[in-house]
Amino acid sequence: MRIAYVINSIEGGGASQPVPAIARVLREAGAEVRVFALTPRDRRGLPAMVAAGLDPIVREGGGSDHIAAALWLRRQVRDWGATHVWTSLSRATILGLLIGPRLGLPVICWQHAAFLKPWNRRLMRLLQSRAVLWVGDSRSVTELTAQRLGVPTARLTCWPIFAADPTMPQTKHWEPGEALRIGSLGRLHPVKGYDVLITALARLKADGFVPPAPIEVRIAGEGAQRAGLEAQIRNAGLVGTQFSGFTDDPRGFLADLHLYVQPSRSEGFCIAAHEALSAGLPVVASAVGELAWSVRQGVTGCTVPPGDADALAAALRDMLVDPASLRAMGDAARADMLERFSWDRFAATGNAIISHIRQASA
Numbered sequence: 001m002r003i004a005y006v007i008n009s010i011e012g013g014g015a016s017q018p019v020p021a022i023a024r025v026l027r028e029a030g031a032e033v034r035v036f037a038l039t040p041r042d043r044r045g046l047p048a049m050v051a052a053g054l055d056p057i058v059r060e061g062g063g064s065d066h067i068a069a070a071l072w073l074r075r076q077v078r079d080w081g082a083t084h085v086w087t088s089l090s091r092a093t094i095l096g097l098l099i100g101p102r103l104g105l106p107v108i109c110w111q112h113a114a115f116l117k118p119w120n121r122r123l124m125r126l127l128q129s130r131a132v133l134w135v136g137d138s139r140s141v142t143e144l145t146a147q148r149l150g151v152p153t154a155r156l157t158c159w160p161i162f163a164a165d166p167t168m169p170q171t172k173h174w175e176p177g178e179a180l181r182i183g184s185l186g187r188l189h190p191v192k193g194y195d196v197l198i199t200a201l202a203r204l205k206a207d208g209f210v211p212p213a214p215i216e217v218r219i220a221g222e223g224a225q226r227a228g229l230e231a232q233i234r235n236a237g238l239v240g241t242q243f244s245g246f247t248d249d250p251r252g253f254l255a256d257l258h259l260y261v262q263p264s265r266s267e268g269f270c271i272a273a274h275e276a277l278s279a280g281l282p283v284v285a286s287a288v289g290e291l292a293w294s295v296r297q298g299v300t301g302c303t304v305p306p307g308d309a310d311a312l313a314a315a316l317r318d319m320l321v322d323p324a325s326l327r328a329m330g331d332a333a334r335a336d337m338l339e340r341f342s343w344d345r346f347a348a349t350g351n352a353i354i355s356h357i358r359q360a361s362a
Helices: 019-028 046-051 066-080 090-099 118-130 139-149 194-206 226-236 250-255 271-278 309-320 323-340 343-361
Strands: 002-009 032-039 084-088 107-111 133-136 156-158 180-185 215-220 241-243 259-262 283-286 301-304
Touching (some): 002 019, 002 090, 019 343, 032 066, 032 090, 090 118, 156 343, 215 250, 250 271, 301 309
Parallel strands (some): 002 084, 107 133, 180 259
16 A cells, blocks of 8 residues: 555644654555645644655645646656545545546545535535545544535544653642643634633633632744734733743643643644643643543543633633642543553554555455
Protein backbone atom coordinates (compact mmCIF):
# COMPACT_ATOMS: atom_id res chain seq x y z
CA MET A 1 0.00 0.00 0.00
CA ARG A 2 1.20 3.47 -0.96
CA ILE A 3 -1.09 5.90 0.88
CA ALA A 4 -1.35 9.50 -0.32
CA TYR A 5 -2.36 11.29 2.89
CA VAL A 6 -4.09 14.47 1.69
CA ILE A 7 -4.54 17.32 4.18
CA ASN A 8 -5.82 20.86 3.85
CA SER A 9 -2.68 22.54 5.15
CA ILE A 10 0.38 22.25 7.38
CA GLU A 11 -0.82 24.85 9.85
CA GLY A 12 -0.30 24.16 13.53
CA GLY A 13 -2.88 22.47 15.74
CA GLY A 14 -6.19 20.98 14.73
CA ALA A 15 -6.25 17.94 12.49
CA SER A 16 -2.61 18.27 11.39
CA GLN A 17 -1.20 17.68 14.90
CA PRO A 18 -1.85 13.89 15.02
CA VAL A 19 -0.62 13.23 11.46
CA PRO A 20 2.78 11.81 12.56
CA ALA A 21 1.13 9.35 14.98
CA ILE A 22 -1.43 8.24 12.39
CA ALA A 23 1.28 7.81 9.77
CA ARG A 24 3.35 5.76 12.22
CA VAL A 25 0.51 3.27 12.64
CA LEU A 26 -0.03 3.05 8.89
CA ARG A 27 3.68 2.52 8.30
CA GLU A 28 4.04 -0.10 11.00
CA ALA A 29 1.19 -1.95 9.27
CA GLY A 30 3.36 -2.11 6.15
CA ALA A 31 2.14 0.91 4.17
CA GLU A 32 4.23 3.66 2.61
CA VAL A 33 2.82 7.09 3.48
CA ARG A 34 3.36 10.47 1.85
CA VAL A 35 1.65 13.67 2.97
CA PHE A 36 0.25 16.07 0.37
CA ALA A 37 -0.88 19.48 1.67
CA LEU A 38 -3.14 21.67 -0.47
CA THR A 39 -1.85 24.95 1.00
CA PRO A 40 0.84 25.90 3.54
CA ARG A 41 -0.94 28.46 5.80
CA ASP A 42 1.23 29.12 8.86
CA ARG A 43 3.49 26.03 8.37
CA ARG A 44 3.60 25.40 12.14
CA GLY A 45 2.67 21.74 11.65
CA LEU A 46 5.57 21.11 9.27
CA PRO A 47 8.47 20.50 11.72
CA ALA A 48 6.73 17.56 13.44
CA MET A 49 5.93 15.96 10.09
CA VAL A 50 9.49 16.37 8.85
CA ALA A 51 10.84 14.96 12.13
CA ALA A 52 8.59 11.92 11.60
CA GLY A 53 10.17 11.35 8.18
CA LEU A 54 7.01 12.19 6.24
CA ASP A 55 8.66 14.64 3.80
CA PRO A 56 5.38 16.44 2.98
CA ILE A 57 4.76 17.84 -0.48
CA VAL A 58 3.18 21.26 -0.03
CA ARG A 59 1.39 23.16 -2.77
CA GLU A 60 2.18 26.87 -2.74
CA GLY A 61 -1.41 27.89 -3.38
CA GLY A 62 -4.36 29.41 -1.59
CA GLY A 63 -7.45 28.09 0.10
CA SER A 64 -10.01 28.84 -2.61
CA ASP A 65 -8.30 28.00 -5.93
CA HIS A 66 -9.98 24.60 -6.02
CA ILE A 67 -9.49 23.76 -9.72
CA ALA A 68 -5.75 24.47 -9.52
CA ALA A 69 -5.54 22.44 -6.29
CA ALA A 70 -7.41 19.52 -7.89
CA LEU A 71 -5.14 19.46 -10.93
CA TRP A 72 -2.05 19.63 -8.70
CA LEU A 73 -3.30 16.84 -6.45
CA ARG A 74 -4.21 14.58 -9.38
CA ARG A 75 -0.74 14.98 -10.85
CA GLN A 76 1.06 14.44 -7.54
CA VAL A 77 -0.93 11.35 -6.54
CA ARG A 78 -0.54 9.78 -9.99
CA ASP A 79 3.18 10.54 -10.30
CA TRP A 80 3.95 9.21 -6.82
CA GLY A 81 2.22 5.96 -7.66
CA ALA A 82 -0.32 5.95 -4.84
CA THR A 83 -2.50 2.90 -4.35
CA HIS A 84 -4.86 4.59 -1.87
CA VAL A 85 -5.97 8.14 -1.04
CA TRP A 86 -6.50 9.07 2.63
CA THR A 87 -8.11 12.47 3.21
CA SER A 88 -8.54 14.78 6.19
CA LEU A 89 -10.97 17.73 6.52
CA SER A 90 -13.49 19.03 4.01
CA ARG A 91 -11.48 20.47 1.15
CA ALA A 92 -9.06 17.56 1.00
CA THR A 93 -11.96 15.10 1.28
CA ILE A 94 -13.98 16.63 -1.55
CA LEU A 95 -10.97 16.77 -3.88
CA GLY A 96 -9.93 13.25 -2.88
CA LEU A 97 -13.40 11.90 -3.65
CA LEU A 98 -13.36 13.62 -7.04
CA ILE A 99 -9.85 12.53 -8.01
CA GLY A 100 -9.32 9.13 -6.39
CA PRO A 101 -12.03 7.14 -8.24
CA ARG A 102 -11.00 8.69 -11.57
CA LEU A 103 -7.53 7.28 -10.99
CA GLY A 104 -8.97 3.94 -9.88
CA LEU A 105 -7.81 4.47 -6.28
CA PRO A 106 -9.77 3.58 -3.10
CA VAL A 107 -10.45 6.63 -0.93
CA ILE A 108 -10.58 6.70 2.88
CA CYS A 109 -12.08 9.86 4.40
CA TRP A 110 -11.33 11.00 7.93
CA GLN A 111 -13.87 13.37 9.49
CA HIS A 112 -12.81 15.74 12.29
CA ALA A 113 -15.28 18.60 12.25
CA ALA A 114 -18.42 18.82 14.34
CA PHE A 115 -19.53 21.66 12.05
CA LEU A 116 -19.59 21.62 8.25
CA LYS A 117 -20.31 24.56 5.98
CA PRO A 118 -23.62 23.92 4.21
CA TRP A 119 -22.07 23.71 0.72
CA ASN A 120 -19.34 21.30 1.87
CA ARG A 121 -21.96 19.18 3.58
CA ARG A 122 -24.06 18.94 0.42
CA LEU A 123 -21.05 18.05 -1.72
CA MET A 124 -19.78 15.38 0.65
CA ARG A 125 -23.22 13.84 0.96
CA LEU A 126 -23.41 13.68 -2.83
CA LEU A 127 -19.95 12.10 -3.08
CA GLN A 128 -19.95 9.93 0.06
CA SER A 129 -20.55 6.63 -1.78
CA ARG A 130 -17.19 7.01 -3.55
CA ALA A 131 -15.27 6.32 -0.33
CA VAL A 132 -14.49 2.73 0.68
CA LEU A 133 -14.44 3.87 4.33
CA TRP A 134 -15.30 6.88 6.46
CA VAL A 135 -13.52 7.35 9.79
CA GLY A 136 -14.78 9.62 12.57
CA ASP A 137 -12.18 11.00 14.97
CA SER A 138 -14.59 10.71 17.92
CA ARG A 139 -17.91 9.16 18.81
CA SER A 140 -19.76 12.40 18.22
CA VAL A 141 -18.25 13.03 14.78
CA THR A 142 -18.83 9.40 13.77
CA GLU A 143 -22.51 9.76 14.67
CA LEU A 144 -22.73 13.09 12.83
CA THR A 145 -21.10 11.55 9.74
CA ALA A 146 -23.80 8.90 9.62
CA GLN A 147 -26.58 11.44 10.12
CA ARG A 148 -25.55 14.32 7.90
CA LEU A 149 -23.75 12.44 5.10
CA GLY A 150 -25.87 9.30 5.07
CA VAL A 151 -22.87 6.98 5.41
CA PRO A 152 -24.01 3.40 6.15
CA THR A 153 -22.60 1.48 9.11
CA ALA A 154 -20.70 -0.94 6.87
CA ARG A 155 -18.52 1.93 5.58
CA LEU A 156 -18.15 3.87 8.82
CA THR A 157 -15.87 3.42 11.82
CA CYS A 158 -14.38 5.44 14.67
CA TRP A 159 -10.69 5.99 15.39
CA PRO A 160 -10.18 8.41 18.31
CA ILE A 161 -7.53 10.80 17.11
CA PHE A 162 -5.57 10.93 20.37
CA ALA A 163 -2.95 8.73 22.00
CA ALA A 164 -1.97 9.85 25.52
CA ASP A 165 1.77 10.26 25.95
CA PRO A 166 3.12 8.88 29.25
CA THR A 167 6.08 11.28 28.93
CA MET A 168 3.73 14.29 28.93
CA PRO A 169 5.07 16.81 31.49
CA GLN A 170 2.86 16.82 34.57
CA THR A 171 1.46 19.91 36.17
CA LYS A 172 2.86 21.07 39.48
CA HIS A 173 -0.21 21.05 41.68
CA TRP A 174 -1.33 24.23 43.39
CA GLU A 175 0.25 25.04 46.73
CA PRO A 176 -0.99 27.55 49.30
CA GLY A 177 0.52 30.96 48.67
CA GLU A 178 0.47 30.54 44.88
CA ALA A 179 -1.82 32.20 42.39
CA LEU A 180 -4.40 29.87 40.83
CA ARG A 181 -3.47 29.55 37.16
CA ILE A 182 -6.33 28.73 34.78
CA GLY A 183 -5.65 28.30 31.09
CA SER A 184 -6.89 27.29 27.68
CA LEU A 185 -5.34 26.52 24.28
CA GLY A 186 -7.14 27.37 21.07
CA ARG A 187 -7.62 29.68 18.14
CA LEU A 188 -9.49 32.88 18.90
CA HIS A 189 -12.66 32.01 16.99
CA PRO A 190 -16.32 32.16 18.07
CA VAL A 191 -16.56 28.35 18.10
CA LYS A 192 -14.06 28.23 20.99
CA GLY A 193 -16.35 30.24 23.27
CA TYR A 194 -13.79 32.51 24.90
CA ASP A 195 -16.38 35.28 25.04
CA VAL A 196 -18.47 32.93 27.19
CA LEU A 197 -15.49 32.33 29.50
CA ILE A 198 -14.90 36.06 29.90
CA THR A 199 -18.58 36.60 30.66
CA ALA A 200 -18.46 33.83 33.27
CA LEU A 201 -15.39 35.36 34.93
CA ALA A 202 -17.13 38.75 34.96
CA ARG A 203 -20.17 37.13 36.63
CA LEU A 204 -17.96 35.67 39.36
CA LYS A 205 -16.48 39.10 39.97
CA ALA A 206 -19.89 40.79 40.00
CA ASP A 207 -21.22 38.19 42.43
CA GLY A 208 -18.41 39.02 44.85
CA PHE A 209 -16.74 35.61 44.68
CA VAL A 210 -13.41 35.75 46.52
CA PRO A 211 -11.23 32.70 45.80
CA PRO A 212 -8.67 31.46 48.35
CA ALA A 213 -5.87 32.75 46.09
CA PRO A 214 -5.50 35.31 43.29
CA ILE A 215 -6.63 33.99 39.89
CA GLU A 216 -4.59 34.26 36.69
CA VAL A 217 -6.28 33.28 33.42
CA ARG A 218 -4.07 32.61 30.39
CA ILE A 219 -5.35 31.85 26.90
CA ALA A 220 -2.79 30.76 24.32
CA GLY A 221 -3.76 31.16 20.70
CA GLU A 222 -4.21 33.59 17.84
CA GLY A 223 -7.17 34.60 15.72
CA ALA A 224 -9.35 37.35 14.37
CA GLN A 225 -11.32 37.66 17.64
CA ARG A 226 -8.37 38.79 19.73
CA ALA A 227 -9.03 42.56 19.68
CA GLY A 228 -12.71 42.10 20.50
CA LEU A 229 -12.01 39.66 23.32
CA GLU A 230 -9.34 41.92 24.81
CA ALA A 231 -11.85 44.79 24.75
CA GLN A 232 -14.36 42.55 26.54
CA ILE A 233 -11.74 41.80 29.21
CA ARG A 234 -10.97 45.50 29.70
CA ASN A 235 -14.65 46.41 29.94
CA ALA A 236 -15.16 43.72 32.58
CA GLY A 237 -12.11 44.87 34.55
CA LEU A 238 -10.56 41.38 34.57
CA VAL A 239 -7.00 42.39 35.37
CA GLY A 240 -5.64 38.86 35.69
CA THR A 241 -6.96 37.59 32.35
CA GLN A 242 -4.71 37.77 29.31
CA PHE A 243 -4.05 36.38 25.85
CA SER A 244 -0.49 35.18 25.43
CA GLY A 245 -0.59 34.51 21.68
CA PHE A 246 0.57 31.40 19.89
CA THR A 247 2.78 29.05 21.90
CA ASP A 248 5.27 26.68 20.33
CA ASP A 249 5.46 24.81 23.65
CA PRO A 250 1.88 23.75 24.45
CA ARG A 251 3.08 21.05 26.83
CA GLY A 252 5.05 23.54 28.87
CA PHE A 253 2.07 25.89 28.86
CA LEU A 254 -0.22 23.16 30.23
CA ALA A 255 2.29 22.00 32.84
CA ASP A 256 2.30 25.50 34.35
CA LEU A 257 -1.47 25.52 34.99
CA HIS A 258 -3.66 24.29 37.84
CA LEU A 259 -6.99 24.10 35.96
CA TYR A 260 -7.87 23.88 32.28
CA VAL A 261 -11.02 25.36 30.71
CA GLN A 262 -12.50 24.50 27.30
CA PRO A 263 -15.61 26.70 26.83
CA SER A 264 -16.25 25.67 23.20
CA ARG A 265 -19.60 25.95 21.46
CA SER A 266 -18.68 22.99 19.26
CA GLU A 267 -15.89 20.41 19.15
CA GLY A 268 -15.01 17.11 17.52
CA PHE A 269 -12.40 15.36 19.59
CA CYS A 270 -10.58 18.41 21.07
CA ILE A 271 -6.97 17.32 21.45
CA ALA A 272 -6.00 20.29 23.64
CA ALA A 273 -8.39 19.34 26.45
CA HIS A 274 -7.27 15.70 26.30
CA GLU A 275 -3.63 16.77 26.53
CA ALA A 276 -4.56 18.88 29.56
CA LEU A 277 -6.12 15.83 31.20
CA SER A 278 -2.97 13.84 30.35
CA ALA A 279 -0.87 16.54 32.01
CA GLY A 280 -2.78 15.95 35.24
CA LEU A 281 -5.10 18.94 35.00
CA PRO A 282 -8.75 18.90 35.99
CA VAL A 283 -10.85 20.19 33.09
CA VAL A 284 -13.97 22.35 33.05
CA ALA A 285 -15.47 22.03 29.57
CA SER A 286 -18.58 22.43 27.51
CA ALA A 287 -20.41 19.14 27.04
CA VAL A 288 -19.68 19.01 23.31
CA GLY A 289 -17.99 16.42 21.11
CA GLU A 290 -15.83 13.83 22.83
CA LEU A 291 -15.54 16.04 25.92
CA ALA A 292 -18.99 14.90 27.03
CA TRP A 293 -17.50 11.42 27.50
CA SER A 294 -13.89 12.18 28.36
CA VAL A 295 -14.40 14.57 31.29
CA ARG A 296 -15.80 12.54 34.18
CA GLN A 297 -18.16 14.64 36.24
CA GLY A 298 -16.76 15.32 39.69
CA VAL A 299 -13.86 12.90 39.13
CA THR A 300 -11.61 14.48 36.50
CA GLY A 301 -13.46 17.79 36.17
CA CYS A 302 -16.93 18.82 35.06
CA THR A 303 -18.91 19.74 31.97
CA VAL A 304 -21.53 22.45 31.41
CA PRO A 305 -23.95 23.26 28.57
CA PRO A 306 -22.23 25.12 25.70
CA GLY A 307 -22.75 28.87 25.60
CA ASP A 308 -24.07 28.99 29.18
CA ALA A 309 -22.00 31.59 31.03
CA ASP A 310 -23.96 31.18 34.27
CA ALA A 311 -23.34 27.41 34.35
CA LEU A 312 -19.67 27.95 33.54
CA ALA A 313 -19.34 30.54 36.32
CA ALA A 314 -20.95 28.12 38.79
CA ALA A 315 -18.63 25.29 37.73
CA LEU A 316 -15.55 27.50 38.10
CA ARG A 317 -16.71 28.64 41.53
CA ASP A 318 -17.15 25.02 42.66
CA MET A 319 -13.68 24.09 41.40
CA LEU A 320 -11.89 27.13 42.80
CA VAL A 321 -13.47 27.36 46.24
CA ASP A 322 -11.23 24.50 47.40
CA PRO A 323 -8.14 24.53 45.13
CA ALA A 324 -6.46 21.77 47.17
CA SER A 325 -9.09 19.37 45.73
CA LEU A 326 -7.73 19.95 42.22
CA ARG A 327 -4.78 17.64 42.94
CA ALA A 328 -6.87 14.47 43.28
CA MET A 329 -8.91 15.32 40.19
CA GLY A 330 -5.75 15.97 38.17
CA ASP A 331 -4.16 12.70 39.24
CA ALA A 332 -7.35 10.83 38.30
CA ALA A 333 -7.47 12.63 34.94
CA ARG A 334 -3.94 11.58 33.99
CA ALA A 335 -4.49 7.96 35.00
CA ASP A 336 -7.77 7.88 33.07
CA MET A 337 -6.21 9.23 29.87
CA LEU A 338 -3.24 6.84 29.99
CA GLU A 339 -5.63 3.91 30.37
CA ARG A 340 -8.38 4.89 27.92
CA PHE A 341 -6.19 6.42 25.23
CA SER A 342 -3.04 4.32 25.41
CA TRP A 343 -0.79 3.92 22.38
CA ASP A 344 -1.64 0.22 22.24
CA ARG A 345 -5.36 1.00 21.88
CA PHE A 346 -4.66 3.72 19.33
CA ALA A 347 -2.51 1.39 17.23
CA ALA A 348 -4.90 -1.56 17.51
CA THR A 349 -7.77 0.54 16.13
CA GLY A 350 -5.59 1.76 13.27
CA ASN A 351 -4.49 -1.79 12.43
CA ALA A 352 -8.12 -2.94 12.30
CA ILE A 353 -8.88 -0.11 9.87
CA ILE A 354 -5.93 -1.07 7.65
CA SER A 355 -7.16 -4.67 7.58
CA HIS A 356 -10.62 -3.48 6.57
CA ILE A 357 -9.18 -1.32 3.79
CA ARG A 358 -7.08 -4.19 2.44
CA GLN A 359 -10.12 -6.47 2.33
CA ALA A 360 -12.31 -3.78 0.70
CA SER A 361 -9.62 -3.05 -1.90
CA ALA A 362 -8.87 -6.69 -2.78
